[in-house]
Amino acid sequence: MSGPAERHHRRADARRNNGAIVDAALRLLDAQPDASLDAIASAAGVTRQTVYAHFPSREHLLAAVVDRITDEAVAAMDAAEPDTGPAAEALIRVLRAGSGIAGRHPVLVQQIASVPVSPQADQERHAPIADRISRVIRRGQASGEFDKDLPAEWLAAVTIKIGHAAGEEVDAGRMPPAEAADALRTVLLRALRPQS
Template sequence: MSGSADRSRRADARRNNSAILDAAVRLLDAQPDASLDAIASAAGVTRQTVYAHFPSREHLMAAVVQRISDEAVAAMDAAEPDNGSAADALIRVLEAGAQTAGRYPVLIQQIASLPVSPHVDEERHAPIADRINRVIQRGQASGEFDNGLPAHWLAAITIKIGHSAGEEVDAGRMTQTEAANALRTTLLRVLRPRA
């Protein structure tokens, strides 16, 4: 096979992969039980092409999780985590991640319900936790945040509290605004330096 044909085949594979993931994210957020046939049709490819890229629904879901995580990380990076006060940066970073998740409410709930090992869950959250950890370390270095506890622990707590805020909204017990205010207040109390 010539180099040109090989490059063309790889470009087609990348386009198909992207089209499948776009369709999967869109369809699974609207219809969590959408079949692989429906995803293939929405992507404009055959079912065999879907299986060539993703040998099982589990592989496809893992790629969907990665796609949403990458989108959230890009939004968090665009929120300028290294600028301004650490408290303001942390809130901006969390809001950016929440806005991304908010675009896929049904899909995020579906992903959260999938049974995964603690190791897989940690890997899934690692890029997000790294960004939160970096802001917390900056706040600890400046004296804005408590440095008596490890930054990675405070980042883990931050993620859990963020999930709790989202769950309150999903359950209808809080509005988005109420949850955002509660999240900010709680985090600033948790992270505040001890007297």
């Protein structure tokens, strides 16, 4: 092989290695938050040098893991039919779909949430999620289901914060998941309801 074919083969290998490393990091860091990069490399079937070639630091690898979880959550939210039926029901479906993905990686999500980030980085991290929530809220505002006096983006930010609070209650063992989901639904629908 030479020329373009060889470059294409190297790029394909690099994509496979990148995916294998992120897959291994997802599995290991969720089970063992302090797993070493050597352990992640071994689980991915690559060398430590290959891990560092793709991710110069643990923080870079963790950012790629966040991106993967976000991509999975966005796909699940899109599959929850956010544009179908009453907006209130669609919003709850979308939130359940997103939290279902987070629920598959509880230790890792908790670890990610504990890493201090700037407000801008936090906003960027949540942007794809917030976009989906905002879209449903705007639809609810247009139909009269949700308050039109507040910006949809602000209501989406509030929704995310309340969702995090529900998750934290479950993680701390203060509420069972079903009770937290019911409380989240009740509080959100009260907060979004038009004021009379």
